[in-house]
Amino acid sequence: MSVTIRDVARASGVHISTVSRTFSAPHLVNPNTRSRVLACAEQLGYRPNRAARALITGRTYNIGLIVADIANPFFPPLIKAAESQARKHDHHIFVADTNEDPAVEEEVVRALAKQVDGVLLCSPRMSNTLIEQLSREVPLVVVNRQITGIPAVVMDVAQGARLAIEHLTARGHREIALLSGPRGSWTSREIRRSATATARAGHAELTVIGPNPPTETGGLTVAEEVLRAGATAVLAYNDLMAIGLIEGLLSAGARVPEDVSVIGIDDIMLSRLTRPKLTTVATPTAAAGRAAVDMLLAHGDDRRSTAHLHLQTELVIRDSTGPGPGPHSPADPGGVTVPGGVAS
Amino acid sequence: MSVTIRDVARASGVHISTVSRTFSAPHLVNPNTRSRVLACAEQLGYRPNRAARALITGRTYNIGLIVADIANPFFPPLIKAAESQARKHDHHIFVADTNEDPAVEEEVVRALAKQVDGVLLCSPRMSNTLIEQLSREVPLVVVNRQITGIPAVVMDVAQGARLAIEHLTARGHREIALLSGPRGSWTSREIRRSATATARAGHAELTVIGPNPPTETGGLTVAEEVLRAGATAVLAYNDLMAIGLIEGLLSAGARVPEDVSVIGIDDIMLSRLTRPKLTTVATPTAAAGRAAVDMLLAHGDDRRSTAHLHLQTELVIRDSTGPGPGPHSPADPGGVTVPGGVAS
DNA sequence: GACAGTTGTGCAACCGCTTGCATTAATTGT
DNA sequence: ACAATTAATGCAAGCGGTTGCACAACTGTC
Structure with missing residues (x-):
């Protein structure tokens, strides 16, 4: 042949x-x-023939990349960055889509284990215990989840949520709704924890609505509930939900941001193009993809690296947030972005 | 171990x-x-261990999927569908991003050849000759390109472009601009061919602008040129460019669709969410992904399948198109979509 | 000119698995 | 009751590579 x-x-x-x-x-x-x-x-x-070589060396020069939903606009930039970084190191990438199903996640990791040097688990929905167990079968790097002993790259959404809520309370919002994400999402728990604490500190009431599917529809369908709750501002688990929510609010006759302010998380490309343009917490998705690959490839060198890399987020203020009914804080920045950076 | x-x-x-x-x-x-x-x-x-098994059987149960740009919203639904379909048949998918670079395409195909049962080449930019040559080294299925002797899944953009131009001429547009896509794109050539013919039949003038990068920026930067050309309607190579173009037109003071009508191609998720909502030619991306995988997997059975599968497109009329200065055709459908279907 | 060190190459086992062939035991037909 | 099938398993070669070891053939040294 x-x-x-x-x-x-x-x-x-x-x-x-x-x-x-x-x-x-x-x-x-x-x-x-x-x-x-x-x-x-x-x-x-x-x-x-790499497969033949791998048989004896144990190095496949392949990496598994597992995401919940390829079509969710949050992931493609991450996948792209990871693939590019991997190929820079002469590695190829298996991509698998789990449809948000933890059982599929497990199955796919196991199926891939033998033919990769390691697996990147992005926003996994499975239990910590299972992840720990799997990490004994194949080198694992987790993105957007913190588990002791498992190397991870996490975007600091807690910080982002804090910035978002502070922005809202500073502009006089006192009744805030939080659209939480899917069950099992570490990110969603982090956001909730941080938003709750920040709201309390800012003397605002926080109503949690959810869990919700992390999609446009997930936001669209809770618009009624948001209005009924009397919230004047909403922080959504991600931009997609925020955009869906805005659609729902508008078609229910509410104005954005005059009646309700909406903040998303992720800053997907889309958010710059909707009307009103979405205020959102920008997460360094591409950087996370690159970093995760680097971490995985370094994994071989220093045995059992266990580092957690934190990537800072920043608030991007656009047109979907406005003043609320309460008093403004004089310290409210009229600026455009509250900067973050990269730290470890 | x-x-x-x-x-x-x-x-x-x-x-x-x-x-x-x-x-x-x-x-x-x-x-x-x-x-x-x-x-x-x-x-x-x-x-x-599949790699070991593959060594002797020759079947790897892997598929290569090569796209120009993972982050281009056109591709994720295709990738998702392909991955899902592949996994249904117990196959895994390598994804590679070529950044629109034909040289990278070639390199990646060769690098992957040994560890896959076949490669899906999506909207490739390389020459026909090279594709033919590569198809002798590894089973290939091409998406959005027609080459004699190479199995292919193509979306019928020619039909879509025809529907789009007919829609415009029927509504009285006589000066139409076509934003062409990247050099080397078969799709772009098809669109141009079909749009030119249809415009002539509809007694309209067609100005071709391009080639352009298939991105938002690609559309944004030609807004001036479109206005200078005096076009009252534009068909763009894809939705991303159409959306960028609308941004550019709006910020140049033109109204959409009152002054300029804009039609995109692909119907990416985004197009439903921008204001104005984009009129576009919907391409069956997910179906193409599934079909391409099926075709590749069937490839083994009947030696050298060489079938070309054509998937129909349909015009989705939303808010970015309006009447032009010329007389309307009475036959102009006020309806919402001009249906298509699936044929071979 | 014998001795230890290099350097370059060959030999053969092995990685995890498949598969043609040989072997043996059980079953069948007559 | 015995040859002929048939069914179940073992044996060993081999897929395309890598790698520890042995073996020259050269260096340079005294």
Whole structure:
């Protein structure tokens, strides 16, 4: 079928082991021999078979990337960055979509385990225990989840939620609704925890609505409930829900931001293009993808790296938030973004 | 390290070949033995190593999926559908992003060739000759491109472009601009061919602007040029460009659709959420992803399938198109969508 | 000119699994 | 009751590579 190391060996008159070394340990082979072998290989169009190599070396040069929903606009930039970074290190990426189903997550990790050097688990929905167990079967890096002993890249949504709620209370909002995300989401718990604390500190009432599916529809369907709760401002689990919510509010006759202010999280590309433009907490998605890959690849070097990398978020103020009925804080920044950065 | 066929053999007191057959040819092993082996395997957590198996069978149960830009909202639904369909058939998917670069496309196909059963090339930018050559090294299915002898799934954008232009001429537009896509895009050529012919038949003038990068920016930056050309209607290569164009037109003081009508292609999720909502040609992206995978997997059965599957498109009329200065055709449908379907 | 060190290559086992063939035991036909 | 099938299993080669070890053939040293 395809050209193997043996063909190259025959063509260049050396033993297969010499050909092998030409590619995987060039310094061990005589420069003359080496160039002859390379020439033959080139001419025959030889490419080492990675699967065969992996069988004996244990390194596959593949990475698994598992996300809840490829079509959720939050993920593509992450996937793209991860793929690009992986390929920079000569690795390829398996992508799997779990449809938010923890059982599928487990199955896919196991199915992939043998043919990857490690797996990136993005916003996983499974239990901590299961993740810990899986991490004994295959190197794991988790994105947007904190588990002791598991290397992780997390976006600091708690900080983001704090900035968002502070922005709202500073502008006089006292009745705030929080649209929580899907069950099992660590991010959603973090947001809730931080938003609750911040609201209390700002003397505002926080009503939690959810859990909800993290989609446009998830936001659309709770618009009524938001209005009934009498909230003048809403923080949504993500931009998609925020956008859906705005649709729902508008078609229920409420104005955004005059009657209700809405803040999303993620700053997906879409959020700049809707009307009103969405105020949102920007998360460094691409950076997270790159960092997660780097972490996974470094994993081999220092045994059992267990670092948690925190990426800061920032509030991007656009047109979906306005003043509320209460008194404004004089310290309210009229500015556009509250900056963050990258820290570890 | 991990549990192999040998461990299972030892535990169940049979030869490794029996264990192997238990999984890959169960009818050849005695039911009693089989269940004993299965029990041991289960208990040890055995999972066949696909790479090792592939080495001898030649079937990897992997598929390569190559796209120009994962972050382009056109692709995620396709990737998602393909991944889902692949996994239904117990296959996994490698995803690679080429950044619209033909050289990267070639390199990635070659790099992946050995570890996949086939490659899906989505909207490739390389030459026909190269694609033909690559298809001799690894089974290929091409999406959105027609090449004799290469199995393909194509969305009928020519039909879509025709519907779009007809819609415009019927509503009295006589000066129409076409924003073409990136160089090397078959889709772009098809659109241009069809739009030109249809415009001529409708006694309208068609100005081609481009090639342009298939992004929001690509549309944004040509807004001036569109106005200068005096066009009252524009068909863009894709929705992203159409949305960018609308942004550009609005901020240049033009109204959409009162001054300029805009039609996109693809009907990405975003297009329903912008203001004005975008009139667009809906392409069956998910169906294409599924069909391409099916075609690739069927490829093994009937040697060298060479079928071209055409998926129909439909015009979705929303708010970004309005009447033009010329006379309306009485036959202009006030309706919402011009239906299509699926045909081969 | 014998001795220890390099350097470059070949040999063969092995990674985890499949599969053609040989072997043995059980079943069938007559 | 015995040859001929048939069913179940074992044996070993091999898929395409890697790698520890042995073995030259050269260096340079005294």
